[in-house]
Amino acid sequence: MTNEYAFRARIEAPFSSALSRVKEALKAEGFGILTEADMKSTFAEKLGVKFRAYTILGACNPPLSHEALSQELDAGLVLPCNVVVYENDGGTEVLIADPHAIVGMLAKPGLDGMAREARKKLGRVAEALRT
Numbered sequence: 001m002t003n004e005y006a007f008r009a010r011i012e013a014p015f016s017s018a019l020s021r022v023k024e025a026l027k028a029e030g031f032g033i034l035t036e037a038d039m040k041s042t043f044a045e046k047l048g049v050k051f052r053a054y055t056i057l058g059a060c061n062p063p064l065s066h067e068a069l070s071q072e073l074d075a076g077l078v079l080p081c082n083v084v085v086y087e088n089d090g091g092t093e094v095l096i097a098d099p100h101a102i103v104g105m106l107a108k109p110g111l112d113g114m115a116r117e118a119r120k121k122l123g124r125v126a127e128a129l130r131t
Helices: 017-028 040-047 063-070 073-078 098-104 109-130
Strands: 006-011 032-038 052-060 081-088 090-097
Touching: 006 109, 017 032, 017 052, 017 081, 017 090, 017 109, 032 040, 040 052, 052 109, 063 073, 063 109, 073 098, 090 098, 090 109, 098 109
Parallel strands: none
Antiparallel strands: 006 090, 032 052, 052 081, 081 090
């Protein structure tokens, strides 16, 4: 499923195995993980509150990122691609930001081709996670 800003997939598996599956699916499309924010741990440590398992991944496809930054240095504002993975109702939800929608906020037509290619790759990631 997709909406105007993200691809969505539900994985009927515990969070830790789903998170590993997400990382592998990203890797298969040429994305590495630059950042990994564990919000459950952060909220526990910094706020002393409990929260569900919730991780934000910063995924990067180096060739596409290089292309974007070579054309427009401001493209760094929308890099890396955010992927959200969280525990929900006995399974795991995954949201992948649609790079074409996100890059559109910059209003830089030269980035359109790169954003479309990134969108195709991340769409395939979401599709792989749904099967």
